[in-house]
Amino acid sequence: MLARFFIQLIDAQRVWARPLGDFNHRVLVAIFGPLRFLKDFLNGKWLGHPVHAALSDLPIGIYTLVIVFDILGLRQAAWIALLLGILSHAAAAVAGFADYTDTDGRPRMVATVHSTVMSLAIVVYIISLVTRSDFGDQTLPIVLSFVGYGLVTVGAYIGGEVVYTLGNMVNRHAWRFIGTGKWQALDVTDIPEGVPVKARAGAQSLVLVRQGDTVHALHEVCAHAGGPLSEGTVVDGCIECPWHGSRFELASGYKKRGPATFDQPRYEVRQSASGGWEALRVTSGSAGVGEH
Ligand code: FES
Structure with missing residues (x-):
């Protein structure tokens, strides 16, 4: 009241x-x-x-x-x-x-x-x-x-x-814990080189970026204020958020540039036996994970 x-x-x-x-x-x-x-x-x-x-x-x-x-x-x-x-x-x-x-x-x-x-x-x-x-x-x-x-x-x-x-400067992944430890199928077939691609793994949205033989995957929702990372750009091994320019290292999810003060949840990606793609969450994205 x-x-x-x-x-x-x-x-x-x-x-x-x-x-x-x-x-x-x-x-x-x-x-x-x-x-x-x-x-x-x-x-x-x-x-x-x-x-x-x-x-x-x-x-x-x-x-x-x-x-x-x-x-x-x-x-x-x-x-x-x-x-x-x-x-x-x-x-x-x-x-x-x-x-x-x-x-x-x-x-x-x-x-x-x-x-x-x-x-x-x-x-x-x-x-x-x-x-x-x-x-x-x-x-x-x-x-x-x-x-x-x-x-x-x-x-x-x-x-x-x-x-x-209003959630300003609150980690958008605060309640997103490390995951179930299970590989989940991705709903993509084609991942072009160097271009961010949005994909779903169960209930989660990811952004995928292929660099050579490696496919990097981070959570799609920017830790800073929820910007869509799949609409961002790839710069120096990072994905740059289109909203306020935070950069997250593709290989680790580490925040390389603010305003994000928290890391981005990271996933492993591999090809499944059926020839499709699947992902496994490996970091939760809380501050310090992937720090280097
Ligand atoms: S929402 Fe991504 S930098 Fe602000």
């Missing part, structure tokens, strides 16, 4: 959040376009985990400490904690902008509301920090800290909506 009310409240923001989100998207693409390595780093390809999610709890914890120090009258400790909170907040925001770049539709709109509220919060906290620098009357800075904490709480709720309800 309460959740439905919050969702309606968030959706009511689309009047301004949609155009602002589209504008932000254009700016972020212009910034990160030539800096792919930086975006990969901020997305968390190196960590096998979204960096924004790992950092975002830090400022919330530190801002909580600021309130405790303010209540206890520990002015210097509150000032230092507030400075650390703002720095960690800024770091989490930069990583968040990298993830935000690859959103579209409703996730982009909700992420825009999230980032706007969080940006307002950091501005309020910076004013609180500046106004408490002389350690004079602390009424205004303390009030501002409470206002900032309220904004951060609201912003964190909306950020949770982006991840838990």
Whole structure:
């Protein structure tokens, strides 16, 4: 009931959040376009985990400490904690902008509301920090800290909506375990050299790429946000997703380029006794599998 009310409240923001989100998207693409390595780093390809999610709890914890120090009258400790909170907040925001770049539709709109509220919060906290620098009357800075904490709480709720309800930066293969250990027939007869081909193995869709005598097979659904890998292109031994450009090594499923932070489930392919093709899942696609 309460959740439905919050969702309606968030959706009511689309009047301004949609155009602002589209504008932000254009700016972020212009910034990160030539800096792919930086975006990969901020997305968390190196960590096998979204960096924004790992950092975002830090400022919330530190801002909580600021309130405790303010209540206890520990002015210097509150000032230092507030400075650390703002720095960690800024770091989490930069990583968040990298993830935000690859959103579209409703996730982009909700992420825009999230980032706007969080940006307002950091501005309020910076004013609180500046106004408490002389350690004079602390009424205004303390009030501002409470206002900032309220904004951060609201912003964190909306950020949770982006991840838990809309599935942004969630591994699309989180529940896809290693498989039954049984070979399954593929519904293809012809696999041309170097061209991605979509095939079904039981309930699963795969993308097949033949390179010489070897047929590579990965799950068709991109681990990042569900893009169709069979509509992607083959580049340097990888398949590149057509949606946001993640690259997965054909031989291992390893993510060679973000924004995907998780590997792609990989399958072995062989010719069956009847002359057709069959596949066996060999990795689940969770982070670290096939790492090298
Ligand atoms: S869906 Fe985003 S890179 Fe594939």
